[in-house]
Amino acid sequence: MSEYLAAITELLGRIEGEEGESIGAAARMMADQVAADRLIQVYGPGGHSNLAAQEVFFRAGGLMHVSAILDEGTLLSNGALRSMAVERTPGYGRIVIENAGLGPDDLLILVNAYGINAALIDAALTARERGVRTIGVSSREHAEKTAKDHPARHPSAANLHDVVDVAVDTKVPIGDAVLEVDGMPERVGAVSTFANAFALNTLVMRTIELLIERDVVPPVWRSGNAPGGDEANAAFIGRFRGRVRWL
Numbered sequence: 428m429s430e431y432l433a434a435i436t437e438l439l440g441r442i443e444g445e446e447g448e449s450i451g452a453a454a455r456m457m458a459d460q461v462a463a464d465r466l467i468q469v470y471g472p473g474g475h476s477n478l479a480a481q482e483v484f485f486r487a488g489g490l491m492h493v494s495a496i497l498d499e500g501t502l503l504s505n506g507a508l509r510s511m512a513v514e515r516t517p518g519y520g521r522i523v524i525e526n527a528g529l530g531p532d533d534l535l536i537l538v539n540a541y542g543i544n545a546a547l548i549d550a551a552l553t554a555r556e557r558g559v560r561t562i563g564v565s566s567r568e569h570a571e572k573t574a575k576d577h578p579a580r581h582p583s584a585a586n587l588h589d590v591v592d593v594a595v596d597t598k599v600p601i602g603d604a605v606l607e608v609d610g611m612p613e614r615v616g617a618v619s620t621f622a623n624a625f626a627l628n629t630l631v632m633r634t635i636e637l638l639i640e641r642d643v644v645p646p647v648w649r650s651g652n653a654p655g656g657d658e659a660n661a662a663f664i665g666r667f668r669g670r671v672r673w674l
Contacts, residue, residue, distance in 0.1 A: 431616050434605045438618055439625050441598045446626070453536075453562045453593045454633035460534045461492045461638060461645050466670060468529065469627075470496040471538040472520060472546040474503050474510045479538040479564070479623035485674065487650035489631055491663055494671040498523045501546065513546065515579050520549030524557070527672075531558035538563075538627065540599050540619035541579075542570035542588060548581035551590045563591035564626050566599035566619070573601065595630070597622035 460467050467490065471480035477497070484495035499505055500513040500523070513519055523546070529535060535554050539547045542565030554561050570586035573579075588594035599622050604614035638645050646666070649659040668674055 457634040458637040466494040469536045491646040514544045520546035521553040524553040545581040561591040563587040563594045567596045
């Protein structure tokens with residue numbers, strides 16, 4: 428337990444210490460979007476990367492302007508092997524972005540631990556073609572150390588951090604798992620979910636700070652399980668219902 432905690436703490440510390448500039452740039456894009464009363468779309472194509480989009484959507488303490496693209500194609504609940512096959516399918520990400528109807532007024536955060544799969548890269552390229560501003564949250568190391576002919580890759584072999592406007596590096600090591608156990612041939616203890624959640628929540632908090640500096644108080648979700656939560660949220664539901672597809 429202590430070794431795992433130390434590994435996670437070190438990883439998050441690196442994000443905090445090394446990604447301030449990129450997080451600041453991404454947060455400024457997000458603050459501009461909220462100040463204009465526009466949504467921030469988040470898409471995490473990939474089995475566990477879907478959790479990242481869900482992490483900052485409809486989340487206590489999180490921005491109401493965040494709208495997750497919860498496409499079912501890569502959800503593990505529809506079958507883990509099916510999810511992996513779909514995320515490796517060229518053209519799938521294009522369909523998702525086109526179906527979402529994104530255009531020049533939109534901002535899209537793309538989250539994926541490894542930053543290489545075909546659905547992810549197609550989503551990024553399609554968004555760029557449609558004039559959407561993009562933020563990528565992924566591991567530069569993992570992408571750059573993965574073979575160009577890996578079966579998960581997009582036909583272009585592009586990495587997410589090379590095809591977005593701003594890239595936030597989550598530092599996830601290749602293979603994701605970080606601990607070695609005597610007698611166990613494989614490493615154990617994945618860290619990508621922690622890294623994604625930390626990076627995304629940091630982006631949200633920095634965005635809120637920037638908005639407050641502009642004298643803009645953004646609407647933020649309160650837990651429905653906290654006293655007064657339902658009442659506080661109800662004051663804003665009408666403003667977002669119909670705009671946020673999965674609300």
